[in-house]
Amino acid sequence: MPPIPIDNEGDPRLAAYTSIREKDLTSGHGARFIIEGKVTLETAVRRGRFALESIFIADSRIEPLAELLARVPADVPVYTAPQSVMDKVTGFPMHRGVLACGLKGEIPDPAAFLESGVSAASTLLLLSDLSNHDNIGACFRNAAAFGASAVLMDAQCCDPLYRKAIRVSSGSTLWLPYAQGGTGLDMVNAAKAAGYEVWAMTPRTDAASLTSLPVPARLAILLGAEGPGLPDEVIAACRAVRIPMSEGFDSVNVATAGAITLSHVFTAAV
Incomplete structure (x- = not known):
């Protein structure tokens, strides 16, 4: 036309x-x-x-x-x-x-997405309570760059199809499969029921070091909001994992944490 x-x-x-x-x-x-x-x-x-x-x-x-x-x-x-x-x-x-x-059409919730068998993913990125469009877009871009097959989000996350999120994601929100809905704990339980080991990324000192863990065949990496992080009950339902950092410093931007973890998993699979 x-x-x-x-x-x-x-x-x-x-x-x-x-x-x-x-x-x-x-x-x-x-x-x-x-x-x-x-x-x-x-x-x-x-x-x-x-x-x-x-x-x-x-x-x-x-x-x-x-x-x-x-x-x-x-x-x-x-x-x-x-x-x-x-x-x-x-x-x-x-x-x-x-x-x-x-x-936009119909966007499935995480449980329905996993139950449908749409994803044969070996690596998923899970996002909980992320309300910043830049962070959502950057997380999608990292997921695309490091081979995650899908992104799952709880209902508290902002929409990845906002203009700014699309732009920051370098367009990856337009093609990378995703699902959204429910609570963070609902999402974790759905991933576990589908056979994924879930790593809850946290700065807690008693969490396992990222570099010390073998990468499972089916892995879901869970990121929480900056500041409050993931709720205790959500972390308790997962394997708590931390990124080793310099003494006296225990956190980085959530998208950066996702990039480091995804890159580690991606490199281990190469």
């Missing part, structure tokens, strides 16, 4: 893109989400697992993106407008000039 020019910021076909900084499109059944930037759009088109509803780009980007736009399914409209109109629609300067609207 050739690009559809639009010259009015009030055009109803652009409703999903209106004031996107101020609203959350990801909530509720069949919710939409916004993709921002060339890299993430390319990921969505070439390997994304979510359907695209539409694409909205500045008219100056049509020619540079011609090859990518040729891969867009014929039933996905591509709207284009002058930069000034695009900025008015979105509510802030859209320097990248590239947006798309995706359809």
